[in-house]
């Protein structure tokens with residue numbers, strides 16, 4: 001039998017580097033412009049097209065039995081009143097879970113069940129958020145430094161952005177008068 005070779009990855013907890021860096025995927029505003037509420041603010045920022053977040057994925061088979069893992073960095077910032085966030089997804093294999101370990105910064109882990117229930121966990125350095133099977137998940141950086149977290153999920157999980165790309169999630173996370181506010185998504 002050909003056994004998959006064990007390997008180490010090194011995360012620098014100050015610089016947020018990932019070594020070996022794996023596949024690096026950038027999500028600019030133009031990759032998710034339709035997901036923000038304030039389309040005027042989107043248009044103002046599109047010429048600059050900021051990187052909203054990036055992630056490093058180790059090269060691991062997308063197969064049952066493996067544990068894929070990823071380090072994500074959401075930069076601090078807002079589009080209008082809405083904080084920088086990940087696109088959010090369900091898993092293609094819906095009955096698979098995930099764990100997010102926060103390394104730096106603060107934010108919210110917004111989850112939505114297939115019955116439209118919403119749960120929000122705080123993300124801060126040291127938090128280990130558990131995303132049970134079936135829940136969609138999105139992370140939002142509500143702080144003023146990079147929100148960095150390490151995620152682990154079953155190899156076969158896959159990503160399903162479909163419903164979220166069309167409707168978003170039921171709640172949005174905004175800043176109003178200096179406060180972090182969770183509101184109903186008017187477009188949902």
Ligand SMILES: [Fe+2]
Nearest residue numbers: 091098137153
């Ligand atoms: Fe996931």
